[in-house]
Amino acid sequence: MRCALLLLTVRMSISRMSATGAARPIVVVGSINADIYLEVPRVPAVGETLIATADPRIFPGGKGANQAAAAARLTGRCQMVGQVGGSDAYGEQMLERARACGVDTSLVARHPTASTGQAYIVLQADGDNSIIVVGGANQLWPEDEPLGAGTREAIACASCLLLQREIPERVNIAAATLARASGVPVVLDVGGEDSAVSKELLALCTSVSPNETELARMTGLPTDDDARVLAAARALLAGGMISEVVVKLGARGCMRVGADGREPLWQAAFPVAQVVDTTGAGDCFTAAFAVACAEGRDVGASLRFATAAASLAVQTRGAMTSMPAREMVERLMAGTAA
Numbered sequence: 001m002r003c004a005l006l007l008l009t010v011r012m013s014i015s016r017m018s019a020t021g022a023a024r025p026i027v028v029v030g031s032i033n034a035d036i037y038l039e040v041p042r043v044p045a046v047g048e049t050l051i052a053t054a055d056p057r058i059f060p061g062g063k064g065a066n067q068a069a070a071a072a073r074l075t076g077r078c079q080m081v082g083q084v085g086g087s088d089a090y091g092e093q094m095l096e097r098a099r100a101c102g103v104d105t106s107l108v109a110r111h112p113t114a115s116t117g118q119a120y121i122v123l124q125a126d127g128d129n130s131i132i133v134v135g136g137a138n139q140l141w142p143e144d145e146p147l148g149a150g151t152r153e154a155i156a157c158a159s160c161l162l163l164q165r166e167i168p169e170r171v172n173i174a175a176a177t178l179a180r181a182s183g184v185p186v187v188l189d190v191g192g193e194d195s196a197v198s199k200e201l202l203a204l205c206t207s208v209s210p211n212e213t214e215l216a217r218m219t220g221l222p223t224d225d226d227a228r229v230l231a232a233a234r235a236l237l238a239g240g241m242i243s244e245v246v247v248k249l250g251a252r253g254c255m256r257v258g259a260d261g262r263e264p265l266w267q268a269a270f271p272v273a274q275v276v277d278t279t280g281a282g283d284c285f286t287a288a289f290a291v292a293c294a295e296g297r298d299v300g301a302s303l304r305f306a307t308a309a310a311s312l313a314v315q316t317r318g319a320m321t322s323m324p325a326r327e328m329v330e331r332l333m334a335g336t337a338a
């Protein structure tokens, strides 16, 4: 297989690897959205017409694209697998933004008829917001074999497969099955869809990462303090399907428990002078965690790396635009940040 050849080349070039780590790319299979912000005085009543108070602002988004951007900023390369619409302008615009972060978008398909995924974020004057999502191409993967030959090869050769839940579960399962068959670790961010994660998918994951809300939803248990978070995470492990749970705890950092019998590990968030925008912080965290694991860092170091990266992401506006570069994370971890 070409992958074996590639691996050989990778091994031979390891001595030439820079500090930016893994030579094999992380592969992200997931969603690509245009996030469209509409400013209105309030939500219109039935039959009412309202005038927006500003032009729409359009940003690249989708948890898949956000996480690919984060992984690319941290490693210099990341392959994105996804689908955009072939007949609207959003697809190309969003991919261009991902490429500007270093994402390889050559495996992103253009759907012949569907539109690019869109999220309309309706910002109301009182600070509340409502969101309408158009799944579009993110939801319309080929029926029988959702992943093309190029994608299958990329997954088999990846340093890590990173998944979220904004594409059909069967696509995630197909990707994770391929990864596991090739010994590639699978990290699942459970964000993006409220329905239960299938046991089939959970059993294929090396690492499952919910935030507190998602952990509560997955277990039906409260997660409002550290002891309860630990109990809920242990309940998730007790199902016997998952090998590792990494819980994102917002300003409190994160927590990890594993089926490996190690003591639970807690990592405090890095102190942040001013939280500007937490959009994409969870995506940054999970991507950075996957990067650290792919580079062979131990669990504690991986949690620290992910937490440092996410603490940088909350200090900049936007999602994709807030993903930190490797040097910033290293500097923060070394305690030499400006």
Ligand SMILES: Nc1ncnc2c1ncn2[C@@H]1O[C@H](COP(=O)(O)OP(=O)(O)O)[C@@H](O)[C@H]1O
Residues within 6 Å of the ligand: 191, 211, 212, 247, 248, 249, 250, 251, 252, 253, 254, 269, 270, 271, 272, 275, 278, 280, 281, 282, 283, 285, 306, 307, 308, 310, 311, 314
């Ligand atoms: N106020 C904060 N200060 C520092 N780090 C933060 C802050 N809020 C979030 N983070 C970091 O971002 C990660 C993800 O945030 P969280 O809110 O838990 O996820 P999500 O975006 O999924 O809701 C956290 O685990 C933490 O490392």
Ligand SMILES: *[C@@H]1O[C@H](CO)[C@@H](O)[C@H](O)[C@H]1NC(C)=O
Residues within 6 Å of the ligand: 190, 191, 192, 193, 211, 212, 213, 214, 250
């Ligand atoms: C956790 O993720 C969910 C979506 O899956 C989101 O609605 C919620 O705001 C997040 N919770 C926190 C505490 O950030």
